[in-house]
Amino acid sequence: MTTELTRRDWLVGGATVAGSMLVSKMVSAQTVPNPNLNPTPENPIRAGFNENVYGPSLKAKKVMDKAAETAHLYNFFEQRTLNQVISKMEGIPGSHIAIGNGSTPFLEKAAMACAIKGGKVLAPDPTYQSVTGTAKMLGVEVVSVPVGDDLHIDLNAMRSAMTDDIKLVYLCNPNNPIPSIIEKNALKDFCLEMSKRALVVIDEAYFEYVNNPDFQSMKDLVVDNKNIIICRTASKIHGFAGVRIGFAFAHPETMRYIAGPFNLSLGNVAVAGAIESYQDIEYQSIIKQKNRESMDILEKMFEDLNLEYVKSNTNFAFFNAGRPSTEVAEELRKHGIWSGRPFPPFTNWVRMSTVKPEEMQYVADTYRKVFG
Ligand SMILES: Cc1ncc(COP(=O)(O)O)c(C=O)c1O
Structure with a gap:
């Protein structure tokens, strides 16, 4: 493990433990990966509203x-x-x-x-x-x-x-x-x-x-x-x-x-x-990087499951689930995940906002288990 972090390592978290600890400090204590992630319908992962789940920067x-x-x-x-x-x-x-x-x-x-x-x-x-x-x-x-x-x-x-x-x-x-x-x-x-x-x-x-x-x-x-x-x-x-x-x-x-x-x-x-x-430009870079990490997780799931999707330029994805988005939302909600509302006439397409990468992985794993 290198002890000297480059500025880029520091901003994006790099692959080093020290890097991710620094990033965690920058965004908030909640960003530390949580092995016990256990979303419930009462305490869901909010992937339905295109929010920044990290919230404002610590400086702000x-x-x-x-x-x-x-x-x-x-x-x-x-x-x-x-x-x-x-x-x-x-x-x-x-x-x-x-x-x-x-x-x-x-x-x-x-x-x-x-x-x-x-x-x-x-x-x-x-x-x-x-x-x-x-x-x-x-x-x-x-x-x-x-x-x-x-x-x-x-x-x-x-x-x-x-x-x-x-x-x-x-x-x-x-x-x-x-x-x-x-x-x-x-x-x-x-x-x-x-x-x-x-x-x-x-x-x-x-x-x-x-x-x-x-x-x-x-x-x-x-x-x-x-x-x-x-x-x-x-x-x-x-x-x-x-x-x-x-x-x-x-x-x-x-x-x-x-x-x-x-x-x-x-x-x-x-x-x-x-x-x-x-x-706070550094914070914005970190959020952008985290968004990319989460989007990569979603896109890998789309590719693996052969789901049609639109390349995203935002903090949300839009994909064709091949079944009513209302059905997808209902099933995901049971697993503690909120996805976007229906967008007619694209009734089989789901809008999914990015969340923290560890939460996104949970969303992708759950989706594969339920619909894969
Ligand atoms: C395209 C677009 N414009 C505006 C808004 C609302 O923004 P604000 O919270 O600044 O009112 C949203 C919220 O999701 C949005 O998606």
């Missing part, structure tokens, strides 16, 4: 504990600091960044803006349903364009479905529940073209997990273009799903659709934690 947790002391104060100054951190990191002017209680408020407000304008929404199908669901609740018609045979979002089909009464175009990249991406050049052309006719919202909730040269964030387009909004969230790689922080990148003139004149809706704990978490 530390400042969040402290932030409770300022519970009686508004956090305008801290919001400014967070804005500056994101602005520097993303190369987007601070005037083009709004902070939200997650990204959901921005997605919902975009749908509301569309309702107020009296237009329709154009979206792929299946996709994440915050925009389309809100639109439908408000009586807005949603024009849904099925994904192509390759299960990728079909931009040409969306182009063909575009009409003058569509006021909002929603794209999720990478998509959810299908973890595919849209090729960067095709997407840029599409955004520029559609933004001449409607507001374009690109939801990049999972962008941190992407390791694919064909992917590119569309964030730079918002600097000049008044009809493009990018949504981001701390709920995924940062483990903030229950803390709540998200961002919208948009031209200042476009902000009126999705943000108020001042922001009183953010909690001090969330803002303080996000300032720390976004600067």
Whole structure:
């Protein structure tokens, strides 16, 4: 065993005992492999919600504990600091960044803006349903364009479905529940073209997990273009799903659709934690590596069992179980595993989120035993 760890060993855990102990310390005490892993229906492995099961980084947790002391104060100054951190990191002017209680408020407000304008929404199908669901609740018609045979979002089909009464175009990249991406050049052309006719919202909730040269964030387009909004969230790689922080990148003139004149809706704990978490690059690398390890376990299971699946660019997999996903979910639940909900029309496909590698191994072993 080498005693001198390289920086890479340290970040990814390497194969050494010392390496994995360091990584365990970085993520949390819970990451130590647990030989007695015994999930139950009451205490399940949560592979159904695309969360980061490690939770926030220890550095973020530390400042969040402290932030409770300022519970009686508004956090305008801290919001400014967070804005500056994101602005520097993303190369987007601070005037083009709004902070939200997650990204959901921005997605919902975009749908509301569309309702107020009296237009329709154009979206792929299946996709994440915050925009389309809100639109439908408000009586807005949603024009849904099925994904192509390759299960990728079909931009040409969306182009063909575009009409003058569509006021909002929603794209999720990478998509959810299908973890595919849209090729960067095709997407840029599409955004520029559609933004001449409607507001374009690109939801990049999972962008941190992407390791694919064909992917590119569309964030730079918002600097000049008044009809493009990018949504981001701390709920995924940062483990903030229950803390709540998200961002919208948009031209200042476009902000009126999705943000108020001042922001009183953010909690001090969330803002303080996000300032720390976004600067904790090492933690994000570790989570990405752990995600890869878990995805490898799932993909090996798909290959061994000859199950069709979509190469993932996110923290979840999507595979054809060859039987109703409801049946799979019900069986897995008995073994203490939660998988994703059904995604019609892909009723035989299962969405499975990554969890810690040792938990993922349990999921794969259980799946083989029950369905293999
Ligand atoms: C694509 C996508 N966008 C947005 C969200 C919601 O994010 P937030 O927790 O920031 O509201 C999710 C949650 O799963 C998601 O999958």
